[in-house]
Amino acid sequence: DGGITQSPKYLFRKEGQNVTLSCEQNLNHDAMYWYRQDPGQGLRLIYYSQIVNDFQKGDIAEGYSVSREKKESFPLTVTSAQKNPTAFYLCATKTHPRGYTFGSGTRLTVV
Amino acid sequence: QQQVKQSPQSLIVQKGGISIINCAYENTAFDYFPWYQQFPGKGPALLIAIRPDVSEKKEGRFTISFNKSAKQFSLHIMDSQPGDSATYFCAVAGGTSYGKLTFGQGTILTVHP
Numbered sequence: 541d542g543g544i545t546q547s548p549k550y551l552f553r554k555e556g557q558n559v560t561l562s563c564e565q566n567l568n569h570d571a572m573y574w575y576r577q578d579p580g581q582g583l584r585l586i587y588y589s590q591i592v593n594d595f596q597k598g599d600i601a602e603g604y605s606v607s608r609e610k611k612e613s614f615p616l617t618v619t620s621a622q623k624n625p626t627a628f629y630l631c632a633t634k635t636h637p638r639g640y641t642f643g644s645g646t647r648l649t650v651v
Numbered sequence: 652q653q654q655v656k657q658s659p660q661s662l663i664v665q666k667g668g669i670s671i672i673n674c675a676y677e678n679t680a681f682d683y684f685p686w687y688q689q690f691p692g693k694g695p696a697l698l699i700a701i702r703p704d705v706s707e708k709k710e711g712r713f714t715i716s717f718n719k720s721a722k723q724f725s726l727h728i729m730d731s732q733p734g735d736s737a738t739y740f741c742a743v744a745g746g747t748s749y750g751k752l753t754f755g756q757g758t759i760l761t762v763h764p
Contacts, residue, residue, distance in 0.1 A: 582754040642694030
């Protein structure tokens, strides 16, 4: 069963903590993306990766970091520098020719 | 600067009615215009998409109308059903965006039975 797996589904972070959101895909797609979703603001691009060992900042990269050591995995770390991390985070891969396939998301809440 | 402006923010329609959601874009280099549907707690899923060489595309009850000169495109949902209640996003891609999608702000559609 091909697809994108995001984990955990819900995540709680204390002030000052770094947390890592997992995104794994078995679609054999090269390009992967992280979006943040807030009510009324649509989806905003955090980071993206076109190939293994390469990634670029999106529109709102401050306070986030990523790695792309394997084609299947694109984890996102929300650092303590991100002042307002509470949001719904979505991982996606690029489906030909231009469409995306999204995971089911991780809802992060600061407590 | 918003590259895509979507309206309305929310929409309530009676069952059987027509739902219309609009998007306007700035960059004439965009050449791919998809609509995504998202149910609560889930990721968005591609609903329908259009390229600028056609003015309309229809798939079942869903139609995209595209006006290149006005830089606008819209989603029409005919015979709206309660199961269509979801958040809808327009998006654009092309030009120098290197395959990245830029999304509109989203429209929450509620279809009353």
